[in-house]
Amino acid sequence: xxxxxxxxxxxxxxxxxxxxxxxxxxxxxxxxxxxxxxxxxxxxxxxxxxxxxxxxxxxxxxxxxxxxxxxxxxxxxxxxxxxxxxxxxxxxxxxxxxxxxxxxxxxxxx
Amino acid sequence: xxxxxxxxxxxxxxxxxxxxxxxxxxxxxxxxxxxxxxxxxxxxxxxxxxxxxxxxxxxxxxxxxxxxxxxxxxxxxxxxxxxxxxxxxxxxxxxxxxxxxxxxxxxxxxxxxx
Numbered sequence: 001x002x003x004x005x006x007x008x009x010x011x012x013x014x015x016x017x018x019x020x021x022x023x024x025x026x027x028x029x030x031x032x033x034x035x036x037x038x039x040x041x042x043x044x045x046x047x048x049x050x051x052x053x054x055x056x057x058x059x060x061x062x063x064x065x066x067x068x069x070x071x072x073x074x075x076x077x078x079x080x081x082x083x084x085x086x087x088x089x090x091x092x093x094x095x096x097x098x099x100x101x102x103x104x105x106x107x108x109x110x
Numbered sequence: 111x112x113x114x115x116x117x118x119x120x121x122x123x124x125x126x127x128x129x130x131x132x133x134x135x136x137x138x139x140x141x142x143x144x145x146x147x148x149x150x151x152x153x154x155x156x157x158x159x160x161x162x163x164x165x166x167x168x169x170x171x172x173x174x175x176x177x178x179x180x181x182x183x184x185x186x187x188x189x190x191x192x193x194x195x196x197x198x199x200x201x202x203x204x205x206x207x208x209x210x211x212x213x214x215x216x217x218x219x220x221x222x223x224x
Contacts, residue, residue: 030209030210031209031210033212033213035215040198040220041217041218042200042215042216042217042218043153043200043215044215045212045213045214045215048210048212050210088152088153090152092209094209095166095209096141096143096158096160096165096166096204096209097155097158097166097168098153098155098213100152100153100154101152102152103150103151103152105150
C-alpha cells in the first residue's frame with residue numbers, strides 16, 4: 001500500500017530565507033497533490049503534479065515531481081509570515097483514495 | 111458557485127445522541143468524500159461516493175452512516191459516538207470524470223463527543 005512521508009515535520013524559518021519540504025512515497029503514485037491548511041481550517045489546494053519532471057510555481061512556492069525517485073518537493077523562496085501554515089502532500093494510484101503525508105508545520109518569524 | 115459548504119461548523123453531542131453532518135456543492139461534481147482529521151494529523155479518508163453510489167468505505171464503524179440523497183448533497187449520520195470520534199470532519203468533492211481530478215474541500219465540521 002502507498003505510504004507518504006514528509007520531512008521535516010516542523011520547520012521554523014526566518015522571513016526572507018529559502019527552504020524545501022520533501023515528500024517521499026513508497027510505491028507508484030500516479031499523481032501528487034500539495035495542500036495548505038491554516039489552524040482549525042480546511043485544506044486549500046496548491047498544486048497538482050501529474051507527470052515526471054512536472055514543475056509548478058505560484059508566488060513564493062514551487063513544487064516539483066520526480067517519479068523515478070518517488071519524491072516531490074515544495075520549495076519556499078524568500079519566506080513571509082503569511083506562509084505560516086501546515087503543508088500536506090498527498091498521493092494516489094489508480095483509485096479515488098488520497099494518501100496524505102504526515103504534514104509539515106511551517107512557522108515563519110521576522 | 112465554486113465552493114463546498116458544510117453545516118454545522120461546530121457540533122457537541124453526547125454519546126447517546128443522533129446527529130447529522132451535511133455537505134453541499136453546486137459545481138456539478140459527481141464524486142464526494144468524507145474525511146476525518148484528528149488534531150495535528152493528516153486527513154484520513156472515510157467514504158467515497160461516485161455518481162451517488164458508495165464506492166469506498168474505509169472500514170468505518172457502523173456508528174457513522176453516510177448518505178448521498180442526490181449529486182449535490184452528502185450527509186453523515188452519527189449515532190452512539192465515542193469521545194475518540196471527536197475530530198474535524200471534512201467533506202470534499204471532485205468532478206468524478208477522472209481519477210486525476212482535484213478534490214476541493216469544505217470548511218469542515220468540528221465535532222466534540224462528550
